[in-house]
Amino acid sequence: VRCAHGVMPVPAPATLRLLQGVPVYSSGHEFELVTPTGALLVAGHANAFGPMPAMTVQASGYGAGDRELPGRPNVLRVVVGETTGDATVEPLLVLECEIDDMNPQLFGMVMDRLHEGGAYDVFFTPVHMKKNRPGTLVTVLAPPDRREALAAIIFGETTTIGLRWHPAERERLEREIVQVETPHGSARVKLARRGGAVINAAPEFDDCARLAAAAGMSVKDAHALVVKAYLDQKA
Template sequence: MPRVLYFDCFAGASGDMVLGALLDAGLPLPELERALGSLMIPGYRLAADRVLRSGLSATKFRLIEGEHQPAEPAASEGAAGVQQHAHPHGEDHHHHHPHQEAAPVAREERPEAHGHVGHAHRSLGEITTLIARSSLPDRARSRAIALFTRLAEAEAEIHQMPVSKVHLHEVGELDSIIDIVGAVFGLDWFGADQMLASPLNVGGGMVRSAHGVFPVPAPATAKLLIGVPVYSSGVQMETVTPTGALLVTGHATAYGPLPAMRVEHVGYGAGGRDVPGTPNVLRILVGRADDQAPAERVVVLECEIDDMNPQIFGPLMDRLYAAGALEVFFAAVQMKKNRPGTLLTVVGRPESREALAGIVFRETTTIGLRYQEMARACLSRETVLVDTPVGPVRVKVASRGGEVMNAAPEFEDCARLAAEHGLPIKTVQALATKAYLK
C-alpha cells in the first residue's frame, strides 16, 4: 500500500515546526546533521528538545550557539535521551512562529527583533550555492533549490523587481535555510508516495517584517498560499510563516481531512510559544493508505423544481459548493401535470446536512426536500506534475490497492497551455498523457 504523510496544520505551520515534527516522528538527528553537510558553521549546533505546548509533549527544533545553551524545561522528568544535540550551530533558534498576541502588532520573531543566526540577507544565487554544497541526496537538493526559487519569484512579483535582485530577508537567514533544507531532507527520508495536508490555520492580526508591518498572512505567505484552502481560528498571531507555507504547499498534492490510512508514526513539532487553550504544534502522521477502510458516509438531498427562474441554478450551485457540498448536479425531469422541471441533487457530509438544506430552502422555490444517508466508495486520488514540451501539467491519478485505474490531465492546465501555444487542447492532453506514461 502507498506510504502517506499528512500535515495537520490546525495551529499553522513554520519551518522549525515541520522539522520538529519530523524529528518527533522518527527522523534521526545524526542523519539530519550529515545531510546538512557544509551548511553547518563551527560554533553552532542543532538541538531537538522535548517541551510542552498546552500540556502536549512535542519536539522543539532549535539552532543554538555554544555548547551550554539552556534548553526549555523538559516535557517530563526522567526523559533521558529525549533531548538530541548535534554538532555546533547557532544561537537560540527563535523561529518566526511565536504565535504572539497582536497588541497592537503580532511580532514575528525575526532576525531584526530577536537576533537570528546569520544576519546576511542572501540572494537566490547565494542560497543555491549553499544548498549545492550540502550532502542532500540529488532529489532533495533539487527540490530545496526549487522551493527557494519559488519563494524568490513570489518576492520579486510582490516588490516589482527582477528575481536576480531579490534578497531574501528573514528566509535568507541561516537558521531559516537550515529549516527549509533540513525539512526537505526529512520529508524525503520518510519516503512517502503521497503527501497531503489539512486546510491551514493562518491566524490573524499584524506582523512586523524587514519591510514593515503587514496584515496576517504576510504578503509572501499569502502569495505562496494561492489556491490552497486556508482559514483563521481568530487567534491574533501569525500562525503560518513563509517557511511553513513554502514547505507544506511545496509538498502536499491535495488538501482535506485525514485520509483513510493505517498510522505508523506521529510527530508533534512545537512552535516558539506555549499558547493556552490549543497546542501550538504542527502534527505529522505517517503511515500506509488503507484502501480497505470502511466506506465514507455521505448524505444525499434531492428536490424537484418547476417554477424557478433557470438563471438562479448557477449561483445556487456555487453557494452549495462554497458551503461544503461534495457534488451538485441537475437533471431534467417531467413532473406532475406534465410540467418540465429540474431535479436538484446535492451530496455532502452528514454533518453538513442542515447547512446545505438551509441554502436550498433559501435560494430556491422548493417547499420540501428529501434526504438519506448512504455509503460512498472512492478510489485513492493524488495529483502529480509532469513536464511536457509546452510546459508543466498536473495529472490526476486514481488508484485502488496500489493499482492505477485512471490518469487524467488537468483540463485547466491543458486549456491554458493550448491557448498560450496556439494548439488544440486535445494535443496538449495527449502530450501530458504521454509524459505521465513514460
C-alpha cells in the same frame, strides 16, 4: 432514566447536549445505553461516524456492565486496526428536490451557495414532472452533519416546498498529483489508486487549456500530449 426532576427520556439532557452534531439512533431498549462520560469520549475523540471499514485487526477489547439487557449483551467492544487498500469508505448524505417554477438564472447561484455551505458536490438533472412540465432535479452530496445548514439554503434560495434526503456511502480512492514535462511546458496529472494499482490518470484540464493557448493547438491535442508525457515518464 430517573433523575432529580423525575423520569426523563433517554438520552438524558446532559448526554444529549454532549452529543450535539453526532448521529444518534434508538435501539428500542428503555435503558440508558450512553452515559455523559461515554458521550464525551465519543464526541471529543471521534472524527467520523459510520460502519466499520475494511481493516486488518490488531487488537480488540470488551467492557461489560452490571445490568442485564433483554436480547443483547451489555458490553462495549473496541477494535483497533489499520484500514486495508487505498479506498476510503465514507458516510454520505444525499439531498434531493425537483423544481419546475424557478427562474433558471438562479440555479448557478444556488449551486455556489450550496458549495459554500459544505456540499461535496451539486448537480442538476433535467426531469419531466406532473402536468407535462419540464423541471430540474437538484441533487446535493454532503457530509451528514451538514443536513440542516444545506436544507436552509435550499429552502431559502429556491422555490421548492419539499426536500427529501437519505444516507449513503461513497468509496473515495487515494489520489496523487504528479508533474509531467511536455515540449510546451509542464502539466499536472491526477492519479487514482485502488488496491495499490493506478487505475486512472487524468490530466488537469486547466493545464491542458494553458498549454493549448501557448502552443496554438486544440485542447484535445494538448490533452493527448500530456497523456503521452505521463506514459513516457511512467515507462
